[in-house]
Amino acid sequence: MSLLEFARGPAIHASLIILAAGIVMRLVGVLMLTRGADLSRPRDAFGNFKGYRTVFSRAWPSDEFTTVTRYQTVVAYLFHLATLGVVVLIVPHIEFIASLTGLSWPGVPNWIGVALGTIALASLIALIMRRLGKPAVYNSTVGDYVTWVIVALPLLTGLMAFAHVGFRYETMLALHILSAALLFAYMPFSKLMHAFWFVFSRAQSGVAYAHKGVRI
């Protein structure tokens, strides 16, 4: 079995199983904990549900904080959108998803794929530069840096494979797939789980404050 065959076969499949099982384990393990009841009388008898809008409204900082958070918000949005584009719009990725699920959709031309990958990697670098530059603000842990590397690797190897830089193409492609497998397997055990937590975390706070008649 060549490295590429290993990457395309057992490696990526095992990582996807870890991804799915890990996400379920962590979500269920937390969400099955008891919920503390708030026995106080709500300000508005039917107002608590309004808190759920925080799940959506917190997608952008309020006017009070737009100036101070502009860099982080804009760069983080660039990163998330470009990365999402890279994952679901590049033709080989769609083919991989189709091989797993049977679902497929048209991809984008190569130059757009490269542009998206470049934007994703550049914004990721911009974020780490800021993290390194303002240690007091970011309270970084080893996990933050490990996560950064594991997220950056698939972007870097993907771009290198496409541009035929580094090792020969098959090796680069295998490394790219292996780095993606590493990302999948790592995801449920890292802060990348925020992809799920944000919904619950925002909703909880939104409801807790709506209970008191406060919109956050």
Next chain:
Amino acid sequence: MSAQIEPVAGPAPIFPTFEQVFQGFANQIGMLREMAPPPTMPDERRLARAIDTLIEETNADEAVWLESCIHCGQCTTACHYFQATNEAKYAPMRKMDLYRKVYRREISPMRWWFRLVTSPVKLSEFEEAQELVYDSCSECGRCTMVCPMGIDTASLVHHMRSAMVAAELIPPELAALRMEQKQAGTVFGSSAEALKKMVGIIRDQAGVDIPLDKDKADVMVLSSAVDLVGNGNGLLATAKVMNHLGVDWTIRSDGFESANFGLLSGDMALWKQQADPIVEAARKVGAKTLVIAECGHAYPALRWNPMLRSGGLPFEMMYMSEYLGKQAKAGRLHLTPLEGKITYHDPCKTGRRGGAFDEPRAVLAAMDADFVELPANKEYNWCCGGGAGIFLLERATRLRDESFRIKLRQVNETGAEGVVVSCASCRLNFEAGRQKNHWDKQVYSLVELVADHLIDDDSTAAAAGAQS
């Protein structure tokens, strides 16, 4: 003092000015440090109790919040203590690091892993965290407003305070007051006798009646240690306003204290010991409304405490500013106009974490005040830096003083001549800041301002009527 806003002419002052009250309190607070009880349990026991407390208090909400932080750093922009110092340790997210460590090792679905890769929690870690959850977090909740995950750090800090109580790691001033309230039921000696004495002074010297210990009343009003031990004007003003409204009201000597050092220290058993008699007294007198004195944390201690089933109570609980605002909106407060430009500071506990925004503003509107909002107001208001007991902590003086400058700048930016607050802690902290910075602004309590502007006799009523 060149106050632009003159109170309506009245009799000579009976009680000291708030400036003098503040000085008196500063001396009393100094004595607290010597009275703090030393730890009594062995270290292992203190540590085990702290960890057990966190395990017990961690529900799905706390777990999700602890899981959600991505260290994006945005909370630092919202925190007055971080903004004032730029010191890494005061970043709001750091205040839950130890809680997260305990959570990961004891509760998280990944605990088998974290027990392998992290070292056991030590008592020294709780000792180090003491400054983060007491001195440098007023549980104001402003960081929640910016957090992209919406993490409610203030709630997590409160659980940490409970763990600190279990570990006998309460800062000395809070520990002394907690002990006093636990053993004697008083705060700074504000006993039922002190209340009776104060009611007597107000009746004899100001000629204002306070219906103490009525068997039945529609409205039961609370007082606070600040009123009874220092600022008699607070209780006097409350009485004037309640009498002006002509409601059937009382103050009960068996449930009058708003201050709750159980809540402030994190000792929820003491919280209950204080809250229960108040609820019981209000039930006994058949109150329809319980009015909480201008004592910010009493609002979450009573009205919003998640452990107090207030939906089932036969009375409504309101903060003083809320009660006054409802009266103003109903046209029952007849007030002379307020001269000069004024702004309003939302105390964290009644504003962002309480939702009483409109009512204090309605009171100022009833005085035809030239009212201007702070640049950051309501949900976004900056904490004054003195909340959640921090005003009492001597070693937090630098944090308080530095962070108060934010408030000072915000008020200055409005161009107002005075700032109205509706919380004794905020007011004491504003007074400290005013004196230290030789600040040219006036600081007012909402209820005292209302009392000073009541139209009680026919001549002032006619004069005000002619004006409008």
